[in-house]
Amino acid sequence: MENFVHNIPTQLHFGKDAIACLPEVIGRYGKNVLLVYGGGSIRKIGLYDRIMDLLKDCNVVECGGIEPNPRIESVERGSVLCKENHIDVVLAAGGGSTIDAAKAICVGAYFEGDDYWEIVTTKGVKRKALPLVDILTLSATGSEFDGGGVISNLKTNEKMGNSFTYPSVSICDPQYTYSVNAYQTAAGSIDIMSHVLEGYFSRNEGVDLSDGIAEVILKSVIRNLPIALKKPDDYEARANLMMASSVACSGIPEYGKTYSGWVCHGLEHELSAWYDITHGVGLAIVTPVWMRYILKKDPSITPRFVSFAKNVFHLEDEDDTKLAYKGIDELEKFFTETGIPMKLSQLGIDDVHFEEMAQHVNRTGRLSNASVSLTEEDAVNILRMCL
Amino acid sequence: MENFVHNIPTQLHFGKDAIACLPEVIGRYGKNVLLVYGGGSIRKIGLYDRIMDLLKDCNVVECGGIEPNPRIESVERGSVLCKENHIDVVLAAGGGSTIDAAKAICVGAYFEGDDYWEIVTTKGVKRKALPLVDILTLSATGSEFDGGGVISNLKTNEKMGNSFTYPSVSICDPQYTYSVNAYQTAAGSIDIMSHVLEGYFSRNEGVDLSDGIAEVILKSVIRNLPIALKKPDDYEARANLMMASSVACSGIPEYGKTYSGWVCHGLEHELSAWYDITHGVGLAIVTPVWMRYILKKDPSITPRFVSFAKNVFHLEDEDDTKLAYKGIDELEKFFTETGIPMKLSQLGIDDVHFEEMAQHVNRTGRLSNASVSLTEEDAVNILRMCL
Secondary structure: OOEEOOOOOOOEEEEEOOOHHHHHHHHOOOOOEEEEEOOOOOOOHHHHHHHHHHHHEEEEEEEEOOEEEEEEHHHHHHHHHHHOOOEEEEOOOOOOOHHHHHHHHHHHOOOOOOOOOOHHOOOOOOOOOOEEEEEOOOOOHHHOOOEEEEEEEEOOOEEEEEEEEOOOEEEEEEHOOOOOOHHHHHHHHHHHHHHHHHOOOOOOOOHHHHHHHHHHHHHHHHHHHHHHHHOOOOHHHHHHHHHHHHHHHOOOHHHOOOOOOOOHHHHHHHHHHOOOOHHHHHHHHHHHHHHHHHHHHHHHHHHHHHHHHHHHHHOOOOOOOHHHHHHHHHHHHHHOOOOOOHHHHHOOOOOHHHHHHHHHOOOOOOOOOOOOOOOOOHHHHHHOOOO | OEEEEEEEOEEEEEOOOHHHHHHHHHHHHOEEEEEEOOOHHHHHHHHHHHHHHHHHHEEEEEOOOOOOOOEEEHHHHHHHHHHHHOOOOOEEEEEEHHHHHHHHHHOOOOOOOOOOOHHHHHHOOOOOOOEEEEEOOOOOOOOOOEEEEEEOOOOOEEEEEEOOOOOOEEEHHHHOOOOOOOHHHHHHHHHHHHHHHHHHHOOOOOOHHHHHHHHHHHHHHHHHHHHHHHOOHHHHHHHHHHHHHHOOOOOOHHOOOOOOOOOHHHHHHHHHHHHHHHHHHHHHHHHHHHHHHHHHHHHHHHHHHHHHHHHHHHHOOOOOOHHHHHHHEEEEEEEHOOOOOOOOHOOOOOOOOOOHHHHHHHHOOOOOOOOOOOOOHHHHHHHHHOO
């Protein structure tokens, strides 16, 4: 069992009309607020007007138009707005992309260089950052309960994660996710599952608390996603998905476990960087293929897949190998039934950049150090099988 | 589903030799340290010497002798030491009692009145407090990951909880629990289970993430406690118990659930206040009796007990009522097999104070507002059945 540090200072205000705390929360930091948001869905659901009403005594500067895979140009734009307007606190209203961009903006507000991409590529440094408050509108990335963000650079075809800053307060009202369409609801839920699955296939045994909590999160998503797809305004289903989003990224499902490489996230970030696809859809396509590939390459990982099949899907088989594959089949079936595309070719992706992607994802040894060690050739094979 | 706020700013440094961070952690606050500890077990396990070595550049003032049910006199003594020695940070090394006392001392350091009991009885106020760091040596109360503490007043026969301050950093090395004897290991583990059980029997349905996590914690303790009792230096067993201690008090197992009254804790605090018994032993005696009592009094709670029997103990029965009782029997059997006393009479307790206890525990409506509403007469009946 590995040592770990738990360090999440974020307050979660969760539930119906949790936003009522906004004036008090923003008031802790000042009156000059940068409001970061995406394509305008917060207007459609009335959230924009509610925020403006609650913050009528503040100076709200707007930074809208954050992209679904947020770009470094948006981070730069927001950072400059912070500097120009003496911003006291950044308020992000949206999903993971908006919150990720806002985290980078909080750091960018103090950045003194010329190339803002540096704040994404500079790792392992604790940086000064403006305080961040967010209002979550999509259950997916867990960005509301961690310090990381993923930013894209379309010039260099890079999509990179980094540690920026933790939200001080995350406001989580499941009702704001009622209007999220089926495609994004499914993709977001698969992202939640992936955050747990990436750690689950570390080889550690005996971490039954972490493994058990990981399985509970998976089972909760498996139970609640179909309900939310059928009845988008089912409060309990949306609430369970929203809680799962945060707990999946709390670190708790990986307490005591060895870092597994997060291979599917690595490969998916490459795909998104080149083709700007929806993160959760990329994960849904890559994950079952990766699972079968590592199980075939190194059958000693079979017991982990047996636990997965038994404890998450309640499957049985006298033959462990068969049971392991049954679990993967069941997961793939679950993804498929949500109605999202399950082939890269359906997203207009071909194999021309696969070698480059494999090299790029492994530049930090992420493939070779994974729980089942993979070569760049393996990664290309996996991506080809996803076509 | 209820709204909730998650707000735990505590950093957990968990694992083998996690204490190595101590000089850096203490250095964040200053050089004047109040070391709070209990009866000297930290000397036996070498922890005292290790602390003194790591803090050789600090001025360490000692406040030892904290009682197992920590008393207000000890809180006053520590608070006065803080004032006299210009303490910058309080370092608690011990179990929940020591950490609870240290939390109250952190608040007491700024207390300006005459009667320190006021800091325990004054509720709902955010108070100024010295920063607190702790080194956990017993997996039980979860005090390392919450803001509360329970203090006893032997003059008034009161044992009361209050919210004081969150530890800034909790250092959790499971190896420090190797020397905890079987009795205390069992009692501590039952306390962990109780923190989950108290919330589990709220009536909310549809909070499957919280309920699932509660069940995982219970199952993890049920699996690991017998291992730790048989082989006290089994790292994985001790580590799972220590993680369970923190996660049980993280609030996560109760996300979205209605406050249930925490009746068993209420009754046990009365018993401890009058008879100074071990908290976890009192809980082990009261809990199964309380369970059977509320199940009989209000059979509409049966579905919760059915979930408990099925999901925690994997029991089956076509008759729900029988299944519900089977689950309680199984829990009682588990407690009994740890070897602790399971009758109040074995602890020298008789019924002379039961009426007084029942009145006192219900002074805030804790019994009447519980998930199965109880009268003071019910409470006396429950206590009598524990004799």
